Amino acid sequence: MTDIQQHALSFGPVAAQYEAARPSYPAELFDELERLLxxxxxxxxVLDVGAGTGIATRLLAARGARVVALEPSPGMAALLRRVSPGIPVVKGVGDELPFHDASLDLVGYAQAFHWTDPAKSIPEALRVLRPGGKLALWWNVKDRATGWIKAQEDRLVVALPNYHAYGGVIAGAEQLTEAGLAVEHVTLHWERQVTVDSHLTDLTSRSYFAVLTEEQRAPVLAAERAALLAEFPDGVLTEPYVLDLFVAGRA
Known part of the structure; x- marks a missing residue:
């Protein structure tokens, strides 16, 4: 199993942490998505590929979309079904979509496109899209222009040999242009206030933590807790996010 495959398949055991602490998405994201659609x-x-526990899926459904969640991890899919029993969940991956040709208006990837092979996932999205349909990719990334976030990233680079940030967001989205698609890009800024405990729970839901043993995770999390409480002694912090949305269609 490759390192990428190991990371991609690591989420099932941390599904509860993922659901509890991962950030949601602001309403402005879906306003922009509708504008670009x-x-x-x-x-x-709508198909939500790599739906996880359904964070984006539920927001799409709340907008009135007929949304299906596609998720390869049994652990993540089971939690999604439990939390959102009214949403259809199908097992599968973006590189081989189990859907008919020209059957969808939107194929969306929330925090998930980087787990695909664009040489396969882009043609698959185009195959299942109706004329005028769009492929949308979006990522929430903590704003590294903020001092404490950059400092944490620097610590994790040293502490975790398998640490990786979403550095390939723009590079991954460039595959859309290389495939000959017309691409529109919007960047949004938003923030949320969370406790240090919730922030650390979010960290444990990340693949670079999920692939570690408890013995490997514990000292890193303890060090992060100490560093964060030294900076935020009341135990509450504000996480600023940069949200990149790419919407692509046939040129």
């Missing part, structure tokens, strides 16, 4: 999400047939 050129239509409301209401009554659109």
């Amino acid at each position: 050129g239509r409301p999400l209401k009554d659109a047939d």
Whole structure:
């Protein structure tokens, strides 16, 4: 198993942490998505690929989309079904979509496109999209222009040999242009206030922590807790995010 495959398959055991502490998405994301789609999400047939526990799936459904969640991890899919029993969940991956040709208005990837092989996932998305349909990719990334976030990243680079940030977001999205698609890009800024405990729970849901044993994770988390409480002694911090949205369609 490759390192990428190991990381991609690591989420099942941390599904509860993922659901409890991963950031959601601001309403502005879906406003922009509708603008770039050129239509409301209401009554659109939407596929959420790599849906995880359904964080984005539920927000798409709340906009009135007929959304199906596609998720390869049994652990993540089981939690999604439990939390959102009304949303259909299908096992599968973006590189081989189990859907008919020209059956969808939108194929979306929330924090998930980097786990695919774009040489396969892009043609698959185009195959299942109806004329005028779009492929949308988006990522929440903590804003590294903020001092404490950059300092934490520097610590994790040293502490975790398998640490990786979402450095390939823009590079991955460039595959859309290379595939001959017309691509529009929007960047949003937003923030949320969380406790140090919640922030650390979010960290444990990341693949670079999920692949570690408890013995490997514990000292890193203890060091992070100490560093964060030294900077935020009341135990509450504000996480600023940069949210990149790419919407692509046939040129």
